[in-house]
Amino acid sequence: MKTPTQHTRPLSPPAQPASAAAPMARREFLSTTTRAAAVSALAGVALPHVHAAEDSTIHLALIGCGGRGSGAAADALRSTTGPTRLVAMADLFEDRLTTAHRNLTQAFGERADVPPDRRFLGFDAYRHAIDSLRPGSVVLQCTHAAFRAQHLEYAIQKGMHVxxxxxxxxxxxxxxRLLKAGEAAAAKNLKIGCGLMCRHSSARQALIQKIRQGDLGEIHLIRAYRMDSGYLMGPFNGRENELLWQIRRPYQFYWASSGIFIELMIHQVDECCWIKDAWPVSAHGVGGRAPGLADASQNLHSYAIEYTFADGAKAFVTGRYLPKCHSDFSTFLHGTKAAAQFSGDIHAPTVRVYKDQRITGDNLAWRPDKETKSPYQAEWDALLTAIREDRPHNEVQRAAYSNLAAIMGRAAVHMGRIITWDEALNSHFSFYPDVDKLTADSPAPVRANPQGFYPVPVPGVWTEI
Incomplete structure (x- = not known):
């Protein structure tokens, strides 16, 4: 791996053979040959005109080329709403950019049109990738949360959809910063899609409609779980660039990605708020680290958060990341008339209503029609259609508020006290205010102790609101 310098440079042609294997992530972007075949089938389709563009092809720039970014790019290229073309890529790490480019080129051929002079490396690579776009293009922001506002602000300044x-x-x-940028985007009529894909699940939308109609009665309790074998990190060895070492492991550091709880549970927190059609007024919780585990990260190993809504309803969100324990990945809700399951394992559309409060297979009252489109694809189709037809489409406020609800819960656990919505919304707390100034030569925002371990929250002492 070449260490990114402070100055962005185009990427040289890849040296690896085309057959080299690519690492996969949660969002698998080339999981079946059927998907690849669908790409080829689009070649001869007549497609509509794009507003404010010289032809009907929407150009794309991918900022952040890990598995999540590669998956988002594939969904954009796979959309049947009209032609799309990937024309620029940017990342901090050459190996990730090279792998993503190779895989996308193999899958989409000339529609992944990113020659070496449009592949950029470095902390300012995002600017060069965005600058290579034409009006009406889309910037895919798939880096870590620390850089999201900075990249969004620049894309909006340049008049790009995101x-x-x-x-x-x-x-x-x-x-x-996100809320302010979202307002700027709305003023410019720019379209912004956000990756809380479950909002675009047709099965969940059908259940939401039943909830809004009152079919389940008043919703007093929601339960959401994400429990698995864990994400332990070894000590920092002191021999590498500590900043880049942390960015390679973002889920282990609060400043970089918000930590493992929010990375995993933001979807379930968003589901709770969607079910209630409201934001929580307060959060309280407990959590901790398992003794005896050699985990050098900042994360706790368990989180149990009680959210309270204005009508007194509760949402309990539970995360645990330890081996050899019970695992779960689901969301349930309980109304005065009936209970329901809202979401299933790995965000599966496991949606069903029960006859009463018993959540058992022999007590089903209703199921939605089977989904015909992945929510990952549906969120992209919605964004691209809004661009082509010049429809309003700005998901920033909703996404930011769901993220803030997750921050409330994390802070309640870390700080050991009740956190209110107004307190969180009015807070100016930042883990690292100088994130926009980072270069490859910058010191890491958080430093390891002599044993290579990082500071962890201590309730009653820790501050993050």
Missing amino acids: FMEKTFAADPAGIR
Whole structure:
């Protein structure tokens, strides 16, 4: 791997063979040959004109070329709403950019049209990638939360539409920047899509409609779980650039990605708020680290958060990341008339209503029609259609508020006290205010102790609101 310098440079042609294997992430962007075949089938389709562009092709720039970014780019290129073309890529790390470019080129051929002079490396690579776009293009912001506001502001300044992946901000100061940027985008009639894809699930939308109609009665309780075997990190060895070492491991540091709880649970927190059609007024919680585990990260290993809504309803959100324990990945809700499951394992559309409060297979009252389109694809189709037809489409406030609700819960656990919505919304706290000034030569925002371990929250002492 070449260390990115302070100055952006185009990437040289890849040296690896085309057959080299690529690492996969949560969002698998080339999971079946059927998807690849669908790409080829689009070649001869007649497609509509794009507003404010010289032809009907929407150009794309991918900022952040890990598995999540590669998956988002594939969804954009796979859309049947009209032709799209990837024309620029940017990342801090050459190996990630090279792998992503190779895989996308193999899958989409000439529609991944990114020659070496439009592949950029470095902390300012995002600017060069955005500058290479034409009006009406889309910037895919798939880096870590620490850089989201900075990249969004520049894209809006340049008049670009944006798709940004979760998480969106690591702290309240980042949320404030996002909200302001979202207002600027609306004033310019720019379209912004945000990667809380479950909002675009047709099965969940059908259940939301039943909730709004009162079919389940008043919703007094929601339960959401994400429990798995964990994400332990070894000590920092002191021999590498500590900043870049942390950015390679973003889920282990609050400043970089907001930490493992929000990275994993923002979807479930968003589901709770969607079900209630409201934002929580307060959060309280507990959590901790398991003794005896050699985990050098900042993360706690368990989180249990009680959200309270204005009508007194509760949402309990539970995360645990330890081996050899019960695992779960689901969201349930309980109304005065009936209970329902809202979401299933790995965000599966496991949606069903029960006859009463018993959540058992022999007690089903309703299921939605089977989904015909992945929510990952549906969110992209919605954004691209809004661009082509000049429809309003700005998901920034909703995404930022869901992220803030997650920050509230994390802060309640870390600080050991009740955190209110108004307190979180009005906070200016930042884990690292100088994030926009980072270069490859900057010291890391958080430093390891002599044993290579990083500071962890201590309730009653820690501050993040």
